[in-house]
Amino acid sequence: MSPGSSSRRPRSTPARLTVLAMATASALLVPMGMVGASAAEHGMTVSPLAPCWAFRLFWSAHIVLLILLATAVTWKMTSRTLVPVQLMRARLAAINVSDLSTRIPQPSGRGEIAQLARTINNTLGRLEQAKASTDRALQRQRQFASDASHELRTPLAGLRVRLEEAQMHPSGTDLPDLMGHALEDLDRVQGIMTDLLLLARLGATAPQATQRVDLTGLVRAETARRTDRHPVSLDLADGIVIDAVPGQIARVLTNLLDNAQRHAAGQVRVRLRRSAAQAELVVSDDGDGVPPADRERIFQRFVRLDAARSRDRGGTGLGLAIARDIATAHHGTLSVHQAPIGGAGFVLRLPLSAPAERPGPQPPAAE
Missing domain, CATH: 1.10.287.130 (Signal transduction histidine kinase, dimerisation/phosphotransfer (DHp) domain)
Structure with missing residues (x-):
């Protein structure tokens, strides 16, 4: 809210009553003061029966009563205004870092006190969310x-x-x-x-600068340079381009191929297709597959299933976690399902690169 807009907001009820009382007192004091001054100056009386000193006494008493009335109204309105402030202060004093779920009482209406209470409650909500996120991060770090x-x-x-x-x-x-x-x-x-x-x-670290990557060529080059136990069958669509860090995407493909070779019985397949506005890369094998209950757990760090632990080359338990983190950093996803050939099929989806802008026709050079 801009500074200018705050001056145009309606005053709160206590402030309006206080201003009204002071305005009423001023409206009565000014005319009567003028009359009293004029009467005193000319030795006049209000009536033939009232001398000048009696009028001055009446006027003085009237001023005292108006001042007392204004003071009482101001005291009453100020006390009413400070009651919610005292409640807010007491509730804030009781809040500690171990429990940020407490909220302060929020008065009704749109006055300054109500807006302050809403702002404090919103701030407490954000602090509670930040604390919960920090606690989860610390728990993950300890684990x-x-x-x-x-x-x-x-x-x-x-x-x-x-x-x-x-x-x-x-x-x-x-x-x-x-x-x-x-x-x-x-x-x-x-x-x-x-x-x-x-x-x-x-x-x-901050995200690295991406570049246009020919995913089809990258997959073909990475699989060609490998010497694996089982042959890799490729089914790649041409011309699939993404915006990515080439080294990280190559690391994802390497981890998925290592995992497939480790668990395959005899064959590994790699398929690359366009799916809507995404590139879909599927690496599958004909091994034992992944049970549905473990299809999310295998992407956690240092998690290896019993089948993987029984093999000589069980891996470090970090390959799939790294692959998913890289996919997430590229605004993509990595999941696993039952492959048509019987084993596990890992599906990597990444956003396609925007079509490159072609340069328009150049105007003829001036002779």
């Missing part, structure tokens, strides 16, 4: 730290056991085998740390 420490402790504990065993029995240690297992554990630690760093960057 994330707990899961991360557990995931890092497992390979480090295995590496320590192998090294201590080699130290106790150096003659019976197969050094190449020990070095191979140690490098596997270190690769796992390095993979977890790399994924944690990427997740932290996705959640804390």
Whole structure:
């Protein structure tokens, strides 16, 4: 609200009554004061029976009564005005940071006190929402730290056991085998740390500048450079362009292909189509699939199903979480359903890029 608009608002009821009382007193004082001054100056009396001093006494008493009346009205109206303010102050004093659900009493009407109460209640509502969001973030951070420490402790504990065993029995240690297992554990630690760093960057840094990306060409190039256990069948529509960070979209595709190769029985399929104003990329396999009850849980950090844990290359448990975070950062979605070939089908949807503006015809050069 602009400063000028506040001056045009109607006054509150106590203020109007106070102004009315003062105006009435002034309207009575000014004419009677003029009459009294004129009568005193000329030695006149109001009536033949009333001397000048009697009129002055009457006038003085009248002034005192009007002043007392104005004071009483002002005191009464001011007290009535301050009652809701005192209630608001007492309620605000009782609010603490542990419980922001309390609201102050809100008077009816559109006066200044009512508007102040509504503003305070709206501010308390926003503070309550901010506190709830902060509490959820802190809870996720604690859970994330707990899961991360557990995931890092497992390979480090295995590496320590192998090294201590080699130290106790150096003659019976197969050094190449020990070095191979140690490098596997270190690769796992390095993979977890790399994924944690990427997740932290996705959640804390500003969005990177996007560019027009030929999604069809990107999918074809990423699948061509891989050497996987199972062949990948491609069904790609041509000319699908999105606005994205190429490296992040390539990371999503890599994570989805790694997951499909890990769980596939014999085949992996990649399909790319246009769906309304979105690009739809589907990566499916013919493995065991994902039960409906776990189709949202698998996108949480460090969550791996029992089938994944039973395999030698169970992953870090961060690949799908990273893929969904990248999809969300690009205003897209990532979900999973039952694939037609029997396993899991991961569906990535991203907004299509706006058509590039073609330059209009150039005017002929002046000769």
